[in-house]
Amino acid sequence: EDQVTQSPEALRLQEGESSSLNCSYTVSGLRGLFWYRQDPGKGPEFLFTLYSAGEEKEKERLKATLTKKESFLHITAPKPEDSATYLCAVLRGGGSNYKLTFGKGTLLTVNP
């Protein structure tokens, strides 16, 4: 059974205080790992897809990395507007028959 575990469950940072969120996974035949951002009362918004160990992707203050067992979302010098829940999901399968399994998310709060 595919498993995705995110840690910590909640993280509180001061503005400018860099940190990392973790997503560890167990999946047979990983096809990709996704990071989403979810604001309160809204649907998840896509951030990154990573396909293979060693891959890195960046977007503004966010950088996602992937190893064979886990992914990290690094947040550099965060701002209050980065406050959100960050979701990780793993993709198994492909073509018209794929399965996406989500973690429970990390609630990030950035204080000014």
Add this chain to the structure above:
Amino acid sequence: NAGVTQTPKFQVLKTGQSMTLQCAQDMNHEYMSWYRQDPGMGLRLIHYSVGAGITDQGEVPNGYNVSRSTTEDFPLRLLSAAPSQTSVYFCASSYASSDYSYEQYFGPGTRLTVT
């Protein structure tokens, strides 16, 4: 493009009532899915469809029905609402091809309360 739209945004039902949550997308995506999101549980897949006329069960399908008569629409039907179905429901869509990233686009959600 409007993306993925869902209606209604909020709904209150009494136990035993039935209703349909609507989902539509205008991106010509083959793959559409329904998730429910509960506190401490994350997003869980209810049903999905890989194209018009094709649907399949996800992780938590009991109590829900779906059909897909067009590429654009993927309604979710609650047959006889129960308090355990109180949740936030999200519809999502994506391409279903290895040529794309399988990136799913989510709708804004429907908050359902069953009393």
